Amino acid sequence: xxxxxxxxxxxxxxxxxxxxxxxxxxxxxxxxxxxxxxxxxxxxxxxxxxxxxxxxxxxxxxxxxxxxxxxxxxxxxxxxxxxxxxxxxxxxxxxxxxxxxxxxxxxxxxxxxxxxxxxxxxxxxxxxxxxxxxxxxxxxxxxxxxxxxxxxxxxxxxxxxxxxxxxxxxxxxxxxxxxxxxxxxxxxxxxxxxxxxxxxxxxxx
Amino acid sequence: xxxxxxxxxxxxxxxxxxxxxxxxxxxxxxxxxxxxxxxxxxxxxxxxxxxxxxxxxxxxxxxxxxxxxxxxxxxxxxxxxxxxxxxxxxxxxxxxxxxxxxxxxxxxxxxxxxxxxxxxxxxxxxxxxxxxxxxxxxxxxxxxxxxxxxxxxxxxxxxxxxxxxxxxxxxxxxxxxxxxxxxxxxxxxxxxxxxxxxxxxxxxxxxxxxxxxx
Numbered sequence: 095x096x097x098x099x100x101x102x103x104x105x106x107x108x109x110x111x112x113x114x115x116x117x118x119x120x121x122x123x124x125x126x127x128x129x130x131x132x133x134x135x136x137x138x139x140x141x142x143x144x145x146x147x148x149x150x151x152x153x154x155x156x157x158x159x160x161x162x163x164x165x166x167x168x169x170x171x172x173x174x175x176x177x178x179x180x181x182x183x184x185x186x187x188x189x190x191x192x193x194x195x196x197x198x199x200x201x202x203x204x205x206x207x208x209x210x211x212x213x214x215x216x217x218x219x220x221x222x223x224x225x226x227x228x229x230x231x232x233x234x235x236x237x238x239x240x241x242x243x244x245x246x247x248x249x250x251x252x253x254x255x256x257x258x259x260x261x262x263x264x265x266x267x268x269x270x271x272x273x274x275x276x277x278x279x280x281x282x283x284x285x286x287x288x289x290x291x292x293x294x295x296x297x298x299x
Numbered sequence: 300x301x302x303x304x305x306x307x308x309x310x311x312x313x314x315x316x317x318x319x320x321x322x323x324x325x326x327x328x329x330x331x332x333x334x335x336x337x338x339x340x341x342x343x344x345x346x347x348x349x350x351x352x353x354x355x356x357x358x359x360x361x362x363x364x365x366x367x368x369x370x371x372x373x374x375x376x377x378x379x380x381x382x383x384x385x386x387x388x389x390x391x392x393x394x395x396x397x398x399x400x401x402x403x404x405x406x407x408x409x410x411x412x413x414x415x416x417x418x419x420x421x422x423x424x425x426x427x428x429x430x431x432x433x434x435x436x437x438x439x440x441x442x443x444x445x446x447x448x449x450x451x452x453x454x455x456x457x458x459x460x461x462x463x464x465x466x467x468x469x470x471x472x473x474x475x476x477x478x479x480x481x482x483x484x485x486x487x488x489x490x491x492x493x494x495x496x497x498x499x500x501x502x503x504x505x506x507x508x509x510x511x512x513x
Contacts, residue, residue: 147446148406159391163401170394188362191373198366201404203351243350 100125103145104152105132109209109268110164111152116267117168120299121179125154165201168261182261189256196254196262203240207233208269215277234279241282241289248288253296263296271297303328306348307355308335312412312471313367314355315508319467320371322504324382328357368404371464383504385464392459399457399465406443410436411472418480437482444485444492451491456499466499474500474509 102118102125104111118125130136130151138149146153146162153162156174161167172182184190210233214225247254254262270293274280283293305321305328307314321328333339333354341352349356349365356365359377364370375385387393413436417428450457457465473496476482486496499505 147449148402159394161394161398163398163405166394166397166401169397170390173393174390187373187377190376191362191364191369194369194372195364195366198369198404199351201401202366246350 098157101128101155102126102152103128103130103142103154105130108132108151109212109272110150112268112271113164113265114152114154114167114171116264117171117182117261120182120264121171121175123171123175123179165197165265168264172261180259182259182264184255184258184260189258192255193260193262196260197265199240199254200262200265204237204266205269207236207240208273211237211277211279212269212272215279216272234282237282241286244292245286245289248292253292259296259299263292267296301360304331304358305329305355306331306333306345306357308333309510311335311354312415312475313353315471315474316367316468317355317357317370317374319470319504319508320374320385320464322507323385323467323502324374324378326374326378326382368400368464368468371467375464383462385462385467387458387461387463392461395458396463396465399463400468402443402457403465403468407440407469408472410439410443411476414440414482415472415475415480419475437485440485444489447495448489448492451495456495462499462502466495470499470505470508474505 100118100123102111102114104114104127106112130142132151136142137146137151142153143149145155145160148162150162152164152167153160154167155161156170161170168182176183182193184193211230214230214233218225244254251257253259254266270283274283274293284290303321303326305314305317307317307330309315309332318330333345335354339345340349340354345356346352348358348363351365353365355367355370356363357370358364359373364373371385379386385396387396414433417433417436421428447457454460456462473486477486477496487493
């Protein structure tokens with residue numbers, strides 16, 4: 095029986111694609127990468143929309159299963175390949191619940207301001223527009239509040255869900271990477287002792 | 300065994316999500332009212348439970364948990380085998396439940412909550428509705444609901460032919476949009492979305508969560 099390799103449709107600059115790639119690497123899972131040419135609008139063509147009606151990257155195909163939403167994909171991979179590579183889900187019901195909790199925090203409190211800052215400071219100028227500094231200010235304010243909470247949490251716990259690296263930490267990698275590099279907002283991280291230590295740890299994996 | 304303690308408020312959509320899940324799983328709980336109008340959710344006593352100062356939070360023995368979707372998932376797992384199954388059986392089914400749960404959280408929630416905030420909560424606090432913001436978010440929601448219409452023409456519920464957390468997560472905002480925001484046409488104009496909405500909103504657990512049945 096020949097097992098088909100997982101097919102990942104995505105683009106290297108896409109943060110959501112990067113999240114899935116990171117998870118595949120953590121779980122030591124082979125995959126085939128199918129480039130979706132964003133600049134050519136390939137993600138909005140019928141061929142791709144048939145896989146993902148929302149027209150965003152990434153999407154995976156694993157046998158009969160087609161799956162989109164990067165956070166759902168990484169959860170699926172973490173479950174399917176439990177027992178190989180890094181364990182990302184937590185062991186007890188309580189640990190798993192805390193992983194879920196901090197994953198939700200990433201998705202609803204961290205991601206929106208972080209992605210808005212990325213959009214305004216990097217993507218808009220790239221497309222010929224101008225950065226709306228007021229919007230950037232507002233979202234830095236929001237991110238500061240969230241990172242203050244992370245600082246408190248990480249002063250008591252090595253990683254977000256507990257003393258083990260999990261999906262909750264992994265989900266932060268792509269956005270924080272862009273904030274620190276392309277957006278030049280590294281001070282948000284480096285000014286917070288425990289957040290800085292956490293970031294240095296998880297970004298060196 | 301101490302009962303699960305739910306800190307929340309009856310009007311809070313996220314609290315309703317958790318209450319609905321508790322009823323679906325037939326789990327007893329104690330409800331602790333957090334007086335939003337008195338700013339109780341921003342007081343040190345509550346922030347010690349949930350540093351984000353939002354509702355709801357649960358306590359189950361040693362575990363304190365916030366984020367309504369994480370709470371619902373925890374309850375669905377812990378009480379697997381009693382009440383309604385909400386997670387899917389196979390790995391693939393569970394993945395599709397996760398996928399549509401993420402769609403709710405990332406594509407549906409933002410426009411729906413903005414519309415609710417502008418139409419209902421802004422006037423309640425003495426402000427006036429930003430009609431342009433409502434229009435913009437109604438258009439976003441229409442695009443999402445068009446995709447749901449296509450999906451639900453092939454599948455009784457979002458993740459498959461079984462009711463799951465993915466459907467349950469839509470109840471609180473859809474209920475407000477239809478009942479209090481006058482946006483029922485978004486649902487009723489889409490045949491399969493309408494049938495799905497009528498099905499899931501008539502579930503006894505949802506009626507209990509909104510206090511519509513004793």
